[in-house]
Amino acid sequence: MRVRSSLPTVSMSYVHAVCTAMDVPPATIGALLEQAGMAPGLLSQPGARVTERQFAALYRLVVAYADDEMPRLFSRPLRPGALKFTCLSLLDARSLAVALHRWSHVLHLLQDDFELELDATQPISRVALAQVPGGRSCKPVALDLMLKLIHGVASWLVARRIPLIRVDFSFPRPSFAGEYQWLYPGPVRFDQPQTALHLEASYLQMAVRRTKVExxxxxxxxxxxxxxxxxxxxxxxxxxxxxLAQQLPQPVTAEAAAVALHVSTRTLHRRLGDEGTSFQRVKDELRRDMAVQKLTRTREPMAAIAAELGFDSTASFHRAFKGWTGDTPGVYRGRARGA
Structure with missing residues (x-):
């Protein structure tokens, strides 16, 4: 089976932060990791990576274990079905602004830790999570996942990926902050006064397009x-x-990539810098993530994987992969098969 997907992977540092915040006993987390197709030992290896599918499977398992759709992240559990009935209440809203306003009322009924605030009076609108006076302080992971849920559902409702002017978090910058490049379509800032999404107000006037069937x-x-x-x-x-994924295994220079993407080389480097990355970093992360996909989902020989990813030898692939994850490809594959 050939895997040509360029989907990003998730660092175990992020997975570990989520599991810790969900307050599930280590022994239980180990069993759930195995059910999700991950070796429990990977949780203690910050350099390890897992696929988005594996992370999503783990999240569903923790939800079932905790009987909570935001597992133990808030003072009151959101029982399974809360998201369904929330979305049902939003489907007949005439606009995204109306849907988010309704959602703020639903959240007020479901939990006591924060309020959803919507400021749509300016050209750049703000959707914020404000702590309830006297309520329990929200964990950083809770704020992250709730904000991601709001953005993901909002994008789904209008059937369009909503770009963000920026994302603010009230907590300090975590060690895995690089993961947010793939989770949010806009620059992310930490240590801000309030956790919030900032977007163009025009998106809030878009019509809700989804149905119960969808x-x-x-x-x-x-x-x-x-x-x-x-x-x-x-x-x-x-x-x-x-x-770059389409061009593999052929090498691509920054100059050639700029031509293909219809920008100048200087603009390519500048915009990548604005997004918190670089040409070499994108190239390395692509090959790392594709290697993880192949090692966990196929039985291709190491030499074939190295060739498909554009390495000139198996040895150079081994050195690069160990630099990315801390493990050799063989050890990494062995753990995945063990799981």
Whole structure:
């Protein structure tokens, strides 16, 4: 089976932060990791990577274990079915602004830790999570996942990936901050006064386009369709990543890539810098993620994988992969098969 996907992977540092915040006993998390197709030992290896599908499977398992759609992240659990009935209440809203206003009332009924605030009076609108006076302080992961849920559902409702002017988080910059490049379609800032999304007000006037029939498929795939939304139309780094994936195993220079993407080489480097990355980093992360996909989902020989990813030898592939993850490809594949 050939895997040509350029989908990003998720760092175990991020997975570990999520599992820790969900307060599930280590022994239980180990069992759930195995059920999701991940070796429990990977949780202690920050350099390891897992696929989006594996992370989504783990999230669903923790939801079932905790009987909570935001597992133990808030003072009151969101029982399974909360997201479904929330979305049902939004489907007949005449615009996204009305839908988000309704959602703020639903959240007020469901939990006591924060309020959803919508400011649509300015050209740049703000959707914020404000702590309830006297309420429990929200964990950073709780704010992250709730904000991602709001953005993912909002994008789904209008059937369009909503680009963001910026994303603010009230907590300090975590060690895995690089993961947010793939989770949010806009620059992310930390240590801000309030956790919030900033977007053009015109998006809030867009009509809600989804139906009850479409909602069933959206929920069946949850959390994939709200956590891992594709934003390749907005980010140049994603467009570059997809272009490089199509050209493998042939090497591509920054100059050639700029021509293919219809920008100057200088603009390519500048915009990648604005997105918090670089040409070499995009190239390395693409090959790393494709290697993880192949090692966990296929039985291709190491030499074949190295050749498909554009390495001149198996040895150079081994050195690069160990630099990316801390493990050799063989050890990494062995752990995946063990799981």
């Amino acid at each position: 909602l069933n498929e959206f929920l069946r795939r949850a959390p994939e369709d709200w956590l891992f939304v594709s934003f390749k139309d907005e980010l140049l780094s994603q467009r570059l990543r997809d272009h």
